[in-house]
Structure formats: C-alpha cells, structure tokens
Amino acid sequence: MGILQALVRVFFTIGLFGFGGGYSIIALIRHLVVVEEKWLTDLQFIDILAISQVTPGPIAINAATFIGYKMAGIIGGLIATLFSVIAPFLLVYLTSIFIHNIGKEKVDLYLSLLTPLTFALILSGTYSILKESILDLPEFLIFLFALFLGYRYKWSLTRIFLVSGIIGLGIYLIVKT
Amino acid sequence: MEIWDLFLVFLKIGWLTLGGGYVMVPLFMEEIVKKRNWMEEEEFMKTLTLAQLFPGPIAFNLAVAVGYRLKRTKGAILCGLAVVLPSFISILMIAMFFLSIEKTRIIQGIFYGLRPAIAAAMVLAIYELFKKRKWTLVRLFSFFLLSFGLIILKINPVYVILLSLGVIILWVFCRH
Numbered sequence: 606m607g608i609l610q611a612l613v614r615v616f617f618t619i620g621l622f623g624f625g626g627g628y629s630i631i632a633l634i635r636h637l638v639v640v641e642e643k644w645l646t647d648l649q650f651i652d653i654l655a656i657s658q659v660t661p662g663p664i665a666i667n668a669a670t671f672i673g674y675k676m677a678g679i680i681g682g683l684i685a686t687l688f689s690v691i692a693p694f695l696l697v698y699l700t701s702i703f704i705h706n707i708g709k710e711k712v713d714l715y716l717s718l719l720t721p722l723t724f725a726l727i728l729s730g731t732y733s734i735l736k737e738s739i740l741d742l743p744e745f746l747i748f749l750f751a752l753f754l755g756y757r758y759k760w761s762l763t764r765i766f767l768v769s770g771i772i773g774l775g776i777y778l779i780v781k782t
Numbered sequence: 783m784e785i786w787d788l789f790l791v792f793l794k795i796g797w798l799t800l801g802g803g804y805v806m807v808p809l810f811m812e813e814i815v816k817k818r819n820w821m822e823e824e825e826f827m828k829t830l831t832l833a834q835l836f837p838g839p840i841a842f843n844l845a846v847a848v849g850y851r852l853k854r855t856k857g858a859i860l861c862g863l864a865v866v867l868p869s870f871i872s873i874l875m876i877a878m879f880f881l882s883i884e885k886t887r888i889i890q891g892i893f894y895g896l897r898p899a900i901a902a903a904m905v906l907a908i909y910e911l912f913k914k915r916k917w918t919l920v921r922l923f924s925f926f927l928l929s930f931g932l933i934i935l936k937i938n939p940v941y942v943i944l945l946s947l948g949v950i951i952l953w954v955f956c957r958h
Binding site (some may be wrong): 618621622624626627628632633636648651654657659662663666667670671674675679686690692694696697707709711712714716717721725728729730731732734735739743744745747748749751752755756762763770771772773775778781 | 869906940
C-alpha cells in the first residue's frame with residue numbers, strides 16, 4: 606500500500622477516535638504511528654510532541670502535519686492534516702444541520718463519564734514518554750527541575766521548555782563529547 | 783458581519799494560541815460574544831456543548847459549529863480551515879527546517895533537555911486535572927482498569943475507546 610493511502614488511513618482513524626483532545630490523543634497517535642506503522646522511533650515522536658507544544662494550534666493537527674511531511678513531503682503533510690480533521694468536521698457539521706438543541710445535562714453526564722477514559726489515555730501516553738525520555742541521570746534531574754518550576758513557581762510551559770532546552774544543550778555539549 | 787470577518791477572527795485566535803486546547807475557548811467567546819456580538823452567550827454555550835460531544839480538537843470543532851450557526855456550510859468550512867491553517871503553515875516551515883538540522887549537536891542537545899521537560903509537563907497536567915474532577919469509586923475503578931489495559935496489556939487504544947464509548951452511551955440512554 607502506498608504511503609499516501611497509509612497516511613489517509615492512520616490520520617482518519619486518529620481523527621475519528623481522538624476523544625478528549627490534547628494530551629489524551631498522544632497514546633492513540635503513538636500506538637498507530639510508532640508501534641504499528643513504525644514511521645518514527647519513540648525519541649523522534651517525543652521531539653515532534655515538543656515542537657507541537659510550542660507551535661500555534663492543537664497538538665493533534667500539528668503532529669499530523671509534521672508526520673505527514675516527514676513521510677511524504679508537502680503532499681503528505683496536506684493529506685495527513687486534512688484527514689485528521691475530516692471525521693470531526695463531518696460529525697460536527699451534520700449534527701449542526703440536524704439537531705438544534707442538545708440537552709446540556711445529558712452531554713455533561715456523558716462528558717463526566719468520559720473522564721476515566723481520557724485520564725487512562727493521558728496516563729498511558731505519559732508512561733510511554735517517561736520511559737523513553739529519561740534515560741540517564743542528567744535527564745532525570747532536568748525532569749525533576751522542570752516539575753519543580755511548574756509545580757512550585759507555576760511557570761508557563763514555554764518558559765519551562767526554554768530553560769530545559771538551554772540546560773540540556775549545556776550538559777549535552779559538556780558531557781557527550 | 784461578512785464571512786471573511788468570521789474567518790479572520792478564527793485565524794487570529796489560531797495564530798495566537800500555543801499548544802491549542804481549552805485555552806482557546808474563552809478567547810473565542812471573548813471575540814464572538816463580547817467584542818462583536820455575533821452570538822448570544824447562551825447560543826454560544828449551546829454550540830460549545832455540541833462541539834464537545836465529538837472527537838477532534840475542541841478549537842476545531844467549536845470553529846466548525848460556530849461557523850455553521852452564523853454562515854451555514856460556507857462558514858463551517860472556512861472557520862474549520864482558519865483553525866487548521868496556522869498549524870499547517872507554521873509546522874510545515876518548522877518541519878522543513880528541523881529535518882535538515884535534526885542531526886546537529888546543537889539540536890540534539892536542546893532536545894536532550896526538552897524531552898524530560900515534556901514528560902514533566904504531562905505529569906503536571908495529570909496532577910492538575912486529577913485535582914479538578916470529582917472521583918467516585920466506580921470512576922476510579924474504571925480509570926485503573928482502563929489504564930491497566932492500555933499500559934500493561936498494551937491493548938490498542940482504538941478498542942479501549944470503542945468499548946468505553948459503548949458502555950457510556952448505553953448508560954446515558956438507560957438513565958434518561
């Protein structure tokens with residue numbers, strides 16, 4: 606099967622099952638792209654996540670564009686991006702046409718019941734990233750430091766990433782020669 | 783209100799928000815309800831409810847739903863595009879640049895520090911979200927069960943999502 610068809614299939618599936626949004630979609634993308642298709646290594650996947658977080662727009666769309674481009678150039682990026690939103694588009698669009706009033710209580714109940722699932726998905730994504738991103742002592746210390754800055758001083762993610770990137774670069778250049 | 787005004791508002795918010803997600807929802811409300819009066823707050827909340835029902839990035843779903851309410855099919859397509867375009871263009875430029883310098887020592891060094899920071903960001907997100915929700919015994923139990931299936935048994939998330947949705951939809955229908 607051609608790479609473009611594979612991109613269509615994988616990103617359509619990600620769009621169709623991307624419940625909860627944000628971090629909860631990471632486990633799904635990783636399973637399809639890293640575990641099943643083997644398009645990326647775990648480290649490459651984490652790097653793409655890092656880039657997606659400091660770029661405008663939803664993580665799922667950013668990751669789709671990046672992975673599509675990496676696999677098949679600009680056409681690949683375009684196809685992966687479009688197909689990652691086609692299922693949500695059709696669902697929202699068709700419901701907007703046919704239903705004018707959705708019971709808020711019912712939806713709130715549904716959303717609160719969805720919580721265990723989205724949490725399990727986030728936990729599973731976090732587990733795989735923890736396992737692959739902390740491979741030696743300096744990385745473990747950077748992890749603790751980032752956790753400390755975010756928890757104790759409520760630093761924004763952008764600032765945490767900036768500082769961690771600089772520290773990482775320093776250690777890498779000194780230690781890994 | 784012209785359809786292009788609507789497009790530009792969504793484009794502007796799309797460009798301004800790093801990482802996407804629920805951060806964008808109050809920004810949409812500010813622009814569409816408070817600043818421009820294109821929609822009543824109540825109608826906006828109804829649209830948000832509809833957007834939350836489905837898979838997909840909330841900012842995208844909300845843009846499509848608001849676009850449809852205000853300008854029908856054309857609005858839905860254009861507003862959806864307006865959320866996707868900033869992502870698409872900025873990631874495409876970064877990807878071209880990144881993939882050509884990926885192997886350099888500088889980039890490897892920066893990502894050596896970024897990877898554990900990403901892990902920390904996710905741990906923080908879990909903690910913040912966990913605090914905010916109400917946890918009944920049944921929900922905690924299903925959370926552990928689902929996590930066990932995903933992490934230890936390594937079940938395909940698609941099946942876990944399908945099974946959970948089936949149970950949830952049955953539950954909602956039986957209760958009402």
